[in-house]
Amino acid sequence: MVEPSTGNICAENLRKEFIRPDGQTVVALNNVNVTIKAGEFVSLIGPSGCGKSTFLRLLAGLSKPDEGKFTLDGVPITAPGYERGLVFQDPTLFPWLTVYDNIAFGIKIRNIYHEKKTEVQDLIRLVGLDGFEKAYPHQLSGGMAQRASLARALVNHPKVLLLDEPFGALDAFTRMNMQDELIKIWRERGTTMVMVTHDVDEAIYLSDRIFVMSARPARIDSIIDVEMGRPRGRDLPDFLRLRARILQILDFAGKREEIQYYL
Amino acid sequence: MQQVNQPDKKTEKTNRFDLRTLAPTLSAVLALLVHLLIPNSPRYTLKPMPYFTIALIFIIAVTIAFAALSVFSRKIREKYAYKSWFIAAVLLVLNLLNIATMKLMLLPAIYFPNPDRILKVFADDGAFMLKCLGYSLRLLATGYIIGALAGMTTGILVGWSKKWSYWVNPLIKIIGPIPSTAWVPIALVSFPTSFSASAFLIALAVWFPTTVLTSSGISNVQNSYFEVSSTLGAKTLHKIFKVALPAAAPSIFVGIFNGTGASFITLMTAEMMGVKYGIGWYINWQKDMLSYANVYAGLIVIAITFSLIITLLFRVRDRVLGWQKGVIKW
Numbered sequence: 001m002v003e004p005s006t007g008n009i010c011a012e013n014l015r016k017e018f019i020r021p022d023g024q025t026v027v028a029l030n031n032v033n034v035t036i037k038a039g040e041f042v043s044l045i046g047p048s049g050c051g052k053s054t055f056l057r058l059l060a061g062l063s064k065p066d067e068g069k070f071t072l073d074g075v076p077i078t079a080p081g082y083e084r085g086l087v088f089q090d091p092t093l094f095p096w097l098t099v100y101d102n103i104a105f106g107i108k109i110r111n112i113y114h115e116k117k118t119e120v121q122d123l124i125r126l127v128g129l130d131g132f133e134k135a136y137p138h139q140l141s142g143g144m145a146q147r148a149s150l151a152r153a154l155v156n157h158p159k160v161l162l163l164d165e166p167f168g169a170l171d172a173f174t175r176m177n178m179q180d181e182l183i184k185i186w187r188e189r190g191t192t193m194v195m196v197t198h199d200v201d202e203a204i205y206l207s208d209r210i211f212v213m214s215a216r217p218a219r220i221d222s223i224i225d226v227e228m229g230r231p232r233g234r235d236l237p238d239f240l241r242l243r244a245r246i247l248q249i250l251d252f253a254g255k256r257e258e259i260q261y262y263l
Numbered sequence: 264m265q266q267v268n269q270p271d272k273k274t275e276k277t278n279r280f281d282l283r284t285l286a287p288t289l290s291a292v293l294a295l296l297v298h299l300l301i302p303n304s305p306r307y308t309l310k311p312m313p314y315f316t317i318a319l320i321f322i323i324a325v326t327i328a329f330a331a332l333s334v335f336s337r338k339i340r341e342k343y344a345y346k347s348w349f350i351a352a353v354l355l356v357l358n359l360l361n362i363a364t365m366k367l368m369l370l371p372a373i374y375f376p377n378p379d380r381i382l383k384v385f386a387d388d389g390a391f392m393l394k395c396l397g398y399s400l401r402l403l404a405t406g407y408i409i410g411a412l413a414g415m416t417t418g419i420l421v422g423w424s425k426k427w428s429y430w431v432n433p434l435i436k437i438i439g440p441i442p443s444t445a446w447v448p449i450a451l452v453s454f455p456t457s458f459s460a461s462a463f464l465i466a467l468a469v470w471f472p473t474t475v476l477t478s479s480g481i482s483n484v485q486n487s488y489f490e491v492s493s494t495l496g497a498k499t500l501h502k503i504f505k506v507a508l509p510a511a512a513p514s515i516f517v518g519i520f521n522g523t524g525a526s527f528i529t530l531m532t533a534e535m536m537g538v539k540y541g542i543g544w545y546i547n548w549q550k551d552m553l554s555y556a557n558v559y560a561g562l563i564v565i566a567i568t569f570s571l572i573i574t575l576l577f578r579v580r581d582r583v584l585g586w587q588k589g590v591i592k593w
Contacts, residue, residue, distance in 0.1 A: 062490050082496030092487045096509040096586045106495040109505060136586045156496060 006073050007159035007192035009036040009059065013068035016054050028054040029218050032068070034211065038159075041186060041193040043203035046213030046221070047250065052196045054218075056162050059194060060086050072160065082106055085153030089165040091145035093137035099148050100124070100133040106156040116155075123151040127181065143174040147181070154185065163195040167202065179205055183230065200246050204239055205232050212249050222249055281344040284333045288326040290351035294358035295319040297366070304368040314382035315361065322354065376556035384560035392545060392564055399541040400568070402458060403530050406465025410526070411519060414470040418477020418515070423503060428478075435474055443468035443525065444532040451537050461533035468529040469522035473515070480514025481507045513587060516580050523576060527569055542568075 014032040017025050029051040036042050044052040057063045059070055061080040070077040072084065080086075093102045101108075103123055107116045124133060127147040137145055146166060153161060166182075167175040179202060186193055197203050203210045207226055214221040224246065228238050298315055333340035357378060363369045364377035385392075420427040421435070443464045454460035484507050489497075492506045508515075534543025542561055549557035 060490075060494055062493070080490070080493035082494070084494060086491065086494040088487060088491070090487065092485075092491050094488065094506070094509070096512070096584075098586075105492070105505075109492075109498075109501045110496050136588075152495065162494075 007038040007190075008073050009034075009160065009192065009194070010071045010074075011035070011055075011068070012071070014055075014058065014065050014070065015067035016051070016058060016063070016065050027218055029058075029065075032220060034220060034223070036192060036194065038192055039190045041206055041208045042195070042211060043207040043209075044194070044196045044211045044213060045198070045200060045203050045246065045250070046211075047215045049218070050213040050215040051218035052211075052213050053164055055213075056086075056164050056194065056196050059160070060084055060162050062086075082110065082156040083159045084162060085156060085158035085160070086162045087146075087149050087153050087164065087166045089168045091137070091142075091149035093140075093145055093148055093152070095137050098134050098136055099129060099140070102137065102148055103151045103155055105152060110156070119155060123155055126154075126185065127151045143170050143178065146170060146178065150182075150185075154189070154191075157189070158191060160192045160194060163193065165196055165198060168198060175199075175202070180231075182206065200243055200250075201234060204228075204242050204246070205234060210246065212246060279334050279340075281333060281340055283344040283347045284330040284340065286347045286351040287354060288323060288330060290354040290358070291319055291323045291326055294354055294361065295323065297358055298361055301362070301366050303365050306368050307365060307372070309380070312379050312383050314386060315377075315379040318378075318382055326350070373553060374555050376559065380556040381559050381563070384554075384557050388557060388560070392542065392561065395540060395542045395545045396564055396568060399530060399534065399543065402461055402533075402538070402541060403465060403526060405458075406462040406529075407469055407523070407526050409462065410466035410469025410522060411473055413466065414473025414518065414522065415477050415515065417470070418474045418518070419481060419503060419508070421474065422478035422481030422511070423507065435471070439471040439475065443471075443529050447533065447536050457533075457538045461530070461538050464533055465526045465529045468525035469519075472521035472525065473518040476514045476518025476521070477511060480511030480518075483514070484510040513584055516584065520576065523573065531565075 011032050011034050014029050015027070016029040017027050020026055032055070044055060046052055054063070058065050059077065061077050061084065064078070077084070093099075094105065097105065100120060104113060104120045107113045107120070121133075124130060127150055129144060129147055129151070132140065132144065132148075137148070140148065146169075150166070163182075167178050170178060182193075183206065185191070193206075195203075195206065204226060210224045210226060212221045212224060213219065224242070226242065228236070228242075232239060295316065298319065303311065329339070329343050333343050361378050364372065364375055365379065417427075417431060417435070421431050422428075446464055446467065447460075450460040450464050451457060454463060488506050488510060489502050492502055497505065530541075531543040534541040535547040538544055542565055546558050546561040546565075549555075549561065
């Protein structure tokens with residue numbers, strides 16, 4: 001495993017508000033202060049509307065905080081950039097490009113395609129899409145499309161990979177496969193991973209730390225260290241204990257605020 | 264799989280001949296017999312020409328060739344057999360037209376010339392018509408290319424930037440719907456030559472639909488494509504040319520297709536109203552001289568040319584939008 005030196009994330013007094021269509025202001029995040037170490041795998045989990053996707057979008061630079069700031073290796077984040085790769089739940093592959101061209105998109109627009117050409121093929125192999133280079137996105141299954149999307153984000157060698165419920169739309173079997181692939185990539189590259197998920201098991205299986213968020217007020221409720229070796233058996237007592245604990249926190253957060261939908 | 268295929272192979276071997284492939288030949292032979300054996304109407308005073316006979320013999324030869332090829336090639340057989348009824352019917356219509364005009368003179372001869380007379384025009388006046396066509400195509404291409412490029416440019420600007428949309432959109436809304444032919448009187452006095460005036464009108468005709476559909480195509484591109492591209496390092500120009508434009512391409516093509524139709528109309532109108540050359544002018548001129556055979560010949564030239572252009576455009580679209588196969592059919 002590469003010992004990562006870059007990819008330190010720091011959030012200082014983050015606040016983000018939205019104005020609802022009826023004119024009311026909703027606070028999506030308030031007073032968030034966290035640090036994520038380089039090479040760490042962090043998951044954000046919490047009920048709908050707890051601001052976890054907002055957290056990710058701010059980190060990606062797709063929206064700007066109303067107060068406070070995000071920094072990456074000490075540099076404030078003001079706009080999207082290739083050093084912060086993003087994978088959505090929907091693969092959002094460009095339908096007019098082949099799998100190969102989708103994956104090569106990042107290095108092509110940065111004009112480094114000629115030097116980095118071989119990496120595209122390496123990535124295709126890494127995510128197991130050999131033989132599908134010339135396929136168009138509509139010809140892929142959901143899992144394959146998500147692999148291509150992952151490879152597309154990785155081609156730029158981002159310091160941070162942001163994953164917004166990346167496996168949420170996949171079937172259980174494919175999802176578990178993809179989780180293992182992700183761990184493999186993470187170990188190989190030492191990329192800092194920040195993932196939003198609805199799946200407690202997924203969070204425990206993958207993460208070094210889990211940020212459990214509450215909806216109202218929107219903030220990080222508790223931070224849980226996952227002190228387990230890898231690979232993690234999903235039926236180990238430690239695993240199940242942690243699962244019960246997180247569910248309890250989520251349930252508690254839910255009841256206190258009378259929220260009916262979570263997970 | 265093999266067992267399923269075997270009976271197919273057998274039928275392929277035994278059924279090398281499809282009766283339908285003879286239909287066009289029979290229809291052509293019938294037309295030839297009618298033409299040669301039935302005497303012309305006594306009221307028909309013009310000297311008979313050999314052109315229709317020659318054409319029919321040529322058609323018979325070609326259809327026989329295809330029928331023969333069909334025996335050897337399965338691909339040709341399937342295609343030709345499928346089309347055979349239609350080809351036979353077209354030849355039958357030609358035959359009926361010949362009967363109605365030359366043999367029975369059911370239609371006023373001056374306005375409805377027989378096929379023989381129309382073919383004679385191609386033989387006598389073909390070279391001049393081609394010259395006219397060349398002139399028309401030059402005019403069409405000039406206006407069309409300017410219009411399409413200008414349309415895409417304004418479409419991108421309006422679809423992409425709010426400022427451009429604010430200033431230019433009202434203009435498009437007011438000027439766009441005016442049929443470009445309505446500008447003929449103004450264009451003819453504002454431009455130094457009738458060529459440039461007509462090119463301008465054609466460009467205008469293409470510009471409007473291309474602009475509208477380019478801008479709507481671009482403003483309807485999913486925002487997530489732009490978000491993803493920006494996290495991959497895309498700057499504004501990348502987003503326009505590498506994301507917005509390809510994503511909007513299907514819509515842009517619809518605009519260009521609409522523009523093509525409008526450009527044909529404008530070309531013909533311009534040539535009939537002011538331009539002193541070109542295939543539209545030719546038709547109008549021959550009409551004034553009551554040479555309706557020449558008018559029909561001109562129409563046939565236009566039909567062939569324009570349908571070739573449309574076919575070409577479809578080919579281009581299929582190539583550019585190959586990625587859409589299986590996504591959208593239109």
